[in-house]
Amino acid sequence: MQPIAYLIGTCDTKAAELSYLRERLADAGVSSCIVDVGTQGDDQGAADVHAAEVAACHPEGAAAVFVDDRGRAVAGMAEALRHWLPRRQNLGGVLGIGGSGGTALIAPALRELDIGVPKLLVSTIASGNVAPYVGPSDIAMLYSVTDVAGLNRISRRVLGNAAHALAGMLLHQVPEVANDKPAIGLSMFGVTTECVNQLSAALEADYDCLVFHATGTGGRSLEKLANSGMITGLLDVTTTEICDLFMGGVFSAGEQRLDILAQSALPYVGSCGALDMVNFAGRESVPERYRQRLLYEHNPQITLMRTTAEENARMGRWIGEKLNQSRGPVRFLLPEGGVSALDVPGQCFYDPDADAALFEALEQTVKQTSERQLIRSPFNINDPEFAAALVEHFRDIMHIETR
Template structure:
């Protein structure tokens, strides 16, 4: 039977965990308490820390047998990730509470749960940079405001709100899944929105189009779903995350970007969308080595740097090598009149020489010339979107 799970370190957060448990029980919901601590608990859990630790690849003693807290936290996180993977079908929703160590452990497990299972993390870290904790998952981070060090007039309200939010999500009717059409993934940025919107409009009657914001995590989430078999193919128009990976931007892909396409052999239609830019936050965050470069201030918190011909050559070789490893149906579409809304005649990033360097590197690197399609259009031209949609249909047909 699926139950709501409450997770945390019962040795240090027992009072808060018990409070969450009792709130959920009072609403008539079954609860399973999971201990993620490494010392004797102050409340009685349903799943002991040793039960969780036993899921570590090296056994429970690798988690509970040492005195180094940092190593214990890391090991318990690995164990809880394995435990969640093995027990996902028992979880209707999960809420966890923790400080630094507890947040790391709990999120390590919650990230392994399927999308759609409600996940709330009440944390002292929730108002900072949560990317390392959330990753590509759908964890909801709830700021605890006060430290998690015993109940008080404010923490009771915060925990109550979180518990009832989870109950609502876990008990609400689930939307009917659209299983009549296969799902596909598309990557988009603000500067490629007209293109991707037009492609989606042309394919929506045949496919469930899932559009991912190309912010690093967006690309990883899309590729994770392809790896899980949720997506049937990709229209990877906006590969800008690769520029951030290679040149220190703040929205980078990981080095394994595109490896899942090679691994699965899935149909892939891609382009070079927004490879004219590297992303940084507010101007003071730009590294000193780039201060003499061409910038576009998208908003007060986002600064875009134009890529150079030399950088575009490196990007082209990187993408070309990745596509050479792909055994499946692959097409890379080249918009000869510009790769983003800024890279257009008269635009802030219009730089034909830089684009030519990118295109030539791709042409020189990709071994199968039939995989590379040059089009006399700008990336946001409706004609480019039509070719992309038609090409994808052709690759999907077999």
């Protein structure tokens, strides 16, 4: 079946724009299908797939979508589309259009698609914080500039660019690279880069090393890929997103961070990378209650705050409880020489007492077994000796899994 482009929007208000997208794709040699996700029942004759067909895929049926309350109707259609879209056998790529409501409706379904499937979203809110819409996916968002409310000299150019972008993705497939090496996931931050670079260098002959930036979305992406079966092992050395979860920083991955341990039996080697810091935006964004704390301006956009012994103890207990839910082999290494490049003698975040509180809370919480172990190391997380220990334990548990 020839893959085609799916064009998604509310035809009661955006039929002209969707039809224009179809014309531009046809001119580029790409077949398309217009999917109506409107809840008003008028598709202007533009739809190839009517809203009722999509709505029928809601777990509670179409009656859960076509309700009098607009908010509930949009939420219901979003849920229906999330179930309907991934089932399409001829889906080559997706282009959605919408304002705030349409974006919220379409984005969850795009997140359900596999990484690498072309997915674009032309949106009126794409110049703001798009993290709630993109999440751990590879959705490309394009700011519409004018509202998505009719065709004009601006919208034609923006929508045409979006159509041509999708056509390029469909007509020019990324060539496959022969690679029979299993993929593994690694988490990294600027202050643990030296460690992760050493890990990649030591393991790249045997593994395809996928490195994720621990910015909240990065941690979620790492665990999403792991849960999808695309990753065979984890070297999760940079768990800093937990600091932002606890203290309100900008890089939280949410309460679900480390849930992969309970969801999968993947071999897991972890550590305490950058648990010495909470990330805020510019200095002016630091909450008043933290203004007198030890702060470090990493760059004009990011201000770091050193975590305290009490905060580290809380995080240690939280991490320990997550580790206790593990289904597979776990080795969690504790770098007594410091958890980041800033946590070494002479650097601003060096605080052995705060680190000790973290390590002690972990040891008091984790129920150690032959499969679940904490390992202390006298080195800093970026020291070659610590990287070597991580590699040794990772190879060991990967060998256990494959025996």
